[in-house]
């Protein structure tokens with residue numbers, strides 16, 4: 001049995017803290033948790049920080065985030081007394097991108113949008129994960145049909161490491177209750193109808209009952225993913241072997 005499959009099975013009967021602790025015990029190298037300061041990520045940050053898990057916390061500052069996201073970022077550092085390592089786009093990549101397609105060129109086509117996500121998110125993520133053994137993300141299966149196709153632990157072939165989702169089987173209500181009980185800071189936009197919060201120009205509030213990710217790239221009929229969680233085949237990384 002592969003390491004990913006063994007961990008995937010072992011995760012099933014544990015809570016999120018025990019899942020991350022098991023992952024930490026099972027691997028020698030670095031583990032990186034990437035946060036976008038959404039409610040799921042805030043709970044995982046709380047668990048990592050409060051329990052002193054040897055897991056790095058990193059974020060991707062695209063330069064286009066909401067002011068509310070920077071606010072909760074600062075509140076989180078203050079609450080837990082630790083710096084969250086930020087990865088920024090390469091200046092020369094942004095220079096070429098904006099010269100070629102304009103500051104808001106991502107509205108013009110899916111390709112233009114993906115070029116922006118590549119420069120502002122994917123390339124910085126590669127640097128954040130470079131040399132790590134595992135990547136922790138705050139994905140939940142019921143966020144979208146696309147994400148429901150994943151697993152607790154997979155082998156992410158795009159980045160060449162294990163990818164773990166400790167909240168994969170949790171509902172949004174589960175997460176909200178846990179965050180409230182923990183007293184972790186939350187992004188004010190969640191109370192304004194934003195279940196999923198990404199870059200400001202590419203995220204809007206959703207109507208009650210809408211898919212949680214319906215407000216992301218709302219002008220597209222795409223898979224509602226920026227590429228961070230999509231494998232080379234265009235699907236969520238789900239290789240367990």
Ligand code: SF4
Nearest residue numbers: 106116117120199202
């Ligand atoms: S979400 Fe929008 S602004 Fe952010 S990197 Fe992607 S296209 Fe660019």
